[in-house]
Amino acid sequence: MKSQTIYSSLLLCILIFTHFLTISAERCVDILDPTNPSDTVIIDCPPTTNNDVYVKHQTSNFFEVTLNCSATAALCNNIKEAFNDAGKEISKVLKLKQIIKVNATFTDFNNAAILGSASSARYIPLTSDDKIIRRYPQALVKQFSLDVHPEYNDYDIIARFNSAQDWWFRTVNETIGSDQFDFYAVILHELIHGLGFSSSWGNYIELADNQNITGLTPNVNFNDDSQFEGFTERIFDKYVKFIPNGVASTSTYYTSQLNESIPIGTSFNNISEFVTQIKSSPQWNYAEFALLSAITNGSLTFTPAKNTSCNDEIYLESSLNPYVQGSSISHVSLIYESTSDFLMKYIFNRGESLEYLVQRGGNYSSPIGPRILSILETIGYETYAYPNPIIPTYEC
Ligand SMILES: *[C@@H]1O[C@H](CO)[C@@H](O)[C@H](O)[C@H]1NC(C)=O
Ligand SMILES: *[C@@H]1O[C@H](CO)[C@@H](O)[C@H](O)[C@H]1NC(C)=O
Numbered sequence: 001m002k003s004q005t006i007y008s009s010l011l012l013c014i015l016i017f018t019h020f021l022t023i024s025a026e027r028c029v030d031i032l033d034p035t036n037p038s039d040t041v042i043i044d045c046p047p048t049t050n051n052d053v054y055v056k057h058q059t060s061n062f063f064e065v066t067l068n069c070s071a072t073a074a075l076c077n078n079i080k081e082a083f084n085d086a087g088k089e090i091s092k093v094l095k096l097k098q099i100i101k102v103n104a105t106f107t108d109f110n111n112a113a114i115l116g117s118a119s120s121a122r123y124i125p126l127t128s129d130d131k132i133i134r135r136y137p138q139a140l141v142k143q144f145s146l147d148v149h150p151e152y153n154d155y156d157i158i159a160r161f162n163s164a165q166d167w168w169f170r171t172v173n174e175t176i177g178s179d180q181f182d183f184y185a186v187i188l189h190e191l192i193h194g195l196g197f198s199s200s201w202g203n204y205i206e207l208a209d210n211q212n213i214t215g216l217t218p219n220v221n222f223n224d225d226s227q228f229e230g231f232t233e234r235i236f237d238k239y240v241k242f243i244p245n246g247v248a249s250t251s252t253y254y255t256s257q258l259n260e261s262i263p264i265g266t267s268f269n270n271i272s273e274f275v276t277q278i279k280s281s282p283q284w285n286y287a288e289f290a291l292l293s294a295i296t297n298g299s300l301t302f303t304p305a306k307n308t309s310c311n312d313e314i315y316l317e318s319s320l321n322p323y324v325q326g327s328s329i330s331h332v333s334l335i336y337e338s339t340s341d342f343l344m345k346y347i348f349n350r351g352e353s354l355e356y357l358v359q360r361g362g363n364y365s366s367p368i369g370p371r372i373l374s375i376l377e378t379i380g381y382e383t384y385a386y387p388n389p390i391i392p393t394y395e396c
């Protein structure tokens with residue numbers, strides 16, 4: 001018995017130790033416009049000593065929102081209130097340790113199809129426990145309290161909301177109109193993207209060369225001398241599986257194959273040259289498989305870590321054909337539409353308030369369902385113990 005105890009405590013130490021992440025030599029990526037994932041800048045983020053200030057455990061809202069609002073004072077006030085409520089809601093389920101800073105803009109997008117968008121303001125490369133370098137959302141890296149961390153951006157999350165939509169606010173004493181969207185629901189959804197519910201896989205490469213889309217890849221890296229430096233996943237992708245033609249492979253496996261498509265260090269004169277060469281490599285097959293999975297219902301999953309709020313495979317959005325950047329992959333499947341996990345489906349319907357969706361999903365006490373929470377837990381956020389204070393008991 002005794003030796004077993006020693007053994008298990010040793011095991012625990014090892015388990016805890018492997019959770020430590022190391023800073024990598026790669027640079028950070030800043031997202032300038034969340035509605036355009038290609039609008040990024042590679043930026044130096046040298047190791048910086050942690051001087052995060054202690055935040056009270058009891059803090060009811062860990063989100064600090066700087067709002068640029070081009071609307072009436074009354075409307076801007078409703079927006080502030082909605083952000084405050086959303087921050088409190090997330091702070092109830094995630095055990096946060098550091099304040100998360102949000103740069104939010106409420107402005108006319110001149111595009112009626114978009115409600116809003118948010119992203120991590122900076123993606124930070126860290127070496128995961130399997131020795132693979134992946135990019136982590138800054139809000140998450142802050143929660144790790146590393147003694148030395150890559151330099152942070154002033155903001156953790158960058159968000160934009162479309163002032164041209166007909167918004168409804170639950171703090172206003174009116175029932176939602178049949179053509180209105182619930183602003184609070186949309187903010188909650190977007191902040192969860194900003195926390196890291198977001199894949200790196202996309203159609204950026206072919207899009208940049210105005211070609212028809214035949215495959216998807218994670219973010220590609222070039223150094224200052226235009227030399228190819230491989231592809232980098234996000235931490236979310238570590239748990240993603242592609243299932244083209246019924247055979248499941250991890251995103252990490254596909255990425256490692258695409259890393260072999262062109263020798264690291266190869267220089268290119270322009271993007272066309274690069275796209276032509278990579279598409280003629282045998283590894284482009286994996287990009288094609290990724291696209292096939294992303295447009296085939298039931299062919300894309302997220303596998304949560306053990307002992308999270310939900311251990312089942314979670315289906316991600318893969319029913320849209322053609323592929324839609326920003327909607328495909330980084331959402332849960334519509335099969336969860338009428339469940340407690342409705343919040344992270346890619347589409348919101350007019351006239352449906354969050355309150356209505358919660359009632360339809362089962363009257364549990366948080367709009368952040370068990371699958372959504374499980375995904376956030378799996379990428380590295382700590383959560384409060386279940387089922388407290390959630391009633392009734394959360395079920396997958
Ligand atoms: C606020 O947003 C508007 C519209 O996007 C922009 O033109 C303006 O410069 C922003 N103001 C500040 C202080 O960031
Ligand atoms: C906030 O984000 C907007 C883009 O949405 C950007 O133009 C602005 O410079 C950012 N503000 C700060 C203070 O970084």
Ligand SMILES: *[C@@H]1O[C@H](CO)[C@@H](O)[C@H](O)[C@H]1NC(C)=O
Nearest residue numbers: 169170171172173174175176
């Ligand atoms: C809200 O509206 C209802 C019905 O119109 C009214 O009875 C109630 O007093 C209103 N409440 C507030 C706080 O204005």
Ligand SMILES: *[C@@H]1O[C@H](CO)[C@@H](O)[C@H](O)[C@H]1NC(C)=O
Nearest residue numbers: 206207209210211212213214
């Ligand atoms: C893209 O697809 C369209 C329609 O399928 C076709 O007409 C066009 O030639 C294709 N373009 C390229 C560059 O392959």
Ligand SMILES: *[C@@H]1O[C@H](CO)[C@@H](O)[C@H](O)[C@H]1NC(C)=O
Nearest residue numbers: 132133229230231255256259
């Ligand atoms: C792909 O290559 C990049 C750059 O060398 C590396 O950081 C990353 O860990 C590799 N990813 C995989 C999954 O092999």
Ligand SMILES: *[C@@H]1O[C@H](CO)[C@@H](O)[C@H](O)[C@H]1NC(C)=O
Nearest residue numbers: 209268269270271272273274
């Ligand atoms: C890309 O570079 C190649 C080789 O220098 C050149 O032939 C080609 O015209 C360039 N393409 C574009 C779109 O600039």
Ligand SMILES: *[C@@H]1O[C@H](CO)[C@@H](O)[C@H](O)[C@H]1NC(C)=O
Nearest residue numbers: 296297298319320333334335
């Ligand atoms: C996707 O598959 C699920 C079951 O696997 C089914 O319930 C759903 O209707 C399908 N959706 C579409 C758009 O085919």
Ligand SMILES: *[C@@H]1O[C@H](CO)[C@@H](O)[C@H](O)[C@H]1NC(C)=O
Nearest residue numbers: 011012015305306307308311
């Ligand atoms: C995971 O959960 C099971 C059952 O709830 C428990 O027996 C086991 O000790 C847990 N494992 C860890 C590593 O927490």
Ligand SMILES: *[C@@H]1O[C@H](CO)[C@@H](O)[C@H](O)[C@H]1NC(C)=O
Nearest residue numbers: 338358359360361362363364
């Ligand atoms: C949630 O509660 C409402 C009102 O009490 C009830 O009408 C509805 O059927 C409940 N929803 C579920 C899924 O149990």
Ligand SMILES: [Zn+2]
Nearest residue numbers: 189193331346
């Ligand atoms: Zn979304």
